[in-house]
Amino acid sequence: MTLSIDLNCDMGESFGPWVMGNDAEVLPLVTSANIACGFHAGDPGTMRKTVAAALGEGVAIGAHPGLPDLSGFGRRNMDITPQQAYDLVVVQVGALAATAASQGARLHHVKAHGALYNMAVRDMSLARALAQAVHDIDPALVFYALASSDMARVAEDVGLVVAHEVFADRSYQPDGSLTPRSRPDAMIEDPQQSIRQVLRMVQEGRVTAVDGTDVEVRADTLCIHGDQPGAVVFAREIRAALQEAGIEVKAVAQKA
Template sequence: MNASTTVDLNCDMGESFGAWTLGQDAELMPLLTSANVACGFHAGDPSVMRQTVRRALAAGVAIGAHPGLPDLVGFGRRNMDISAEEAFDMTVYQLGALAAVVRAEGGQLHHLKPHGALYNMAATNAALAEAIAEALYKVQPELMLYGLAGSELTKAGEKIGLRTAHEVFADRTYQPNGTLTPRRQPDALITSSEVAIAQVLRMVQGGWVRTQQGTEVAIRADTVCLHGDGAHALEFARQLRTALAGAGVVVQIPGPAPATPSPSGR
């Protein structure tokens, strides 16, 4: 079992676009320790990226690039038949865009976490996983790579020499092979806060998760993903923080924290 007394809380942020607003970024940010900022392919735009980075820096939250598939209409959650070379190029392009925004605001990037379908594809496809890991390694090898616990992505990161964070999900059900239940299937999402919190505590403190089929699978929980686009996301985040504190689990940024930014002068 991979039990832990510390854990990171991350959330996908900056997923508004133009005139459309998604999520409760301003309210959720203080409850997190790391934020995955959309880089414009599946969501986000230059102004939203900058605003989100500013919020994270003000709250002392670690900033991660959140590259996705080029699919605004499908929010990056639809599989695409891409090659490993395309996955590499997409990752480099989006990482570079957010890195520039973070640097302009006087901050430092902390990690990279793929989004949606790209994330799930890389969890089981070794070639895609290796391409994403290589992209990060060649651009900013000091950053952490967030990936599904025990997946091809975390294996690829560790193999190439990246620091990796094994990620678990509070509101998703699991399959016996450790993958997430596809969203299109029944019971893919956990809608009860009590059930979701119990699952998180089992994964963090016990090092295991109960699958949709009722079996128990060992799991490593370095970071827990909270989805910020749910109707009760803010209340759930507060409840989870309270439950973790009550269980003696310290919520903190994984690995070395980014340096505190100097004033931008604007």
């Protein structure tokens, strides 16, 4: 059986005069785009343009809902209830779904952003709220969740297809969580180190944690951060390495 993986990237995170990322150059290298919905980043015009650009490249379109925190880029924890989390997802996914529909397209997936994602990894009531919101909007949507986490299992219990997500440019803790960005060893900046990590996750289902131990992971989709310096180089070299290893690069299939 041929191994395969989806390459996803967070996009559409510019708003007003503020520009984030290099979407135009990264889009041709990925298979799924997670498009900001205006709460942590993005604005209506950016959403429209990013959907159009993704359609032009044949890239799967996904909503990237986050906390209502433009100044903190959605990376600061907020004390929210499961009901508030549910409402945040419904409104943001609905907005991007309408933006896609206006261009004759439908959403493929949903991936929570930043602190909202990390909070749901740790808090199963929040994870269930996010997953239930996605299921209530459209049960065919694919739910992106941290690989092999309780967050992924909760979404599967709700009845969603889950894409277990691994990271090319982040280091891992022994429990399978990502190293907090506040730590100096959180980000992997060497493309070759990143490629070695990616190939092992896809081919062996394992990743080496920061303490040297092995952690089992399921790799369905690989995140490449579009706001990281050198994102285009990362994306290009990782995709080339995957193809050289005989690993097919394609979007995760929706529920039949």
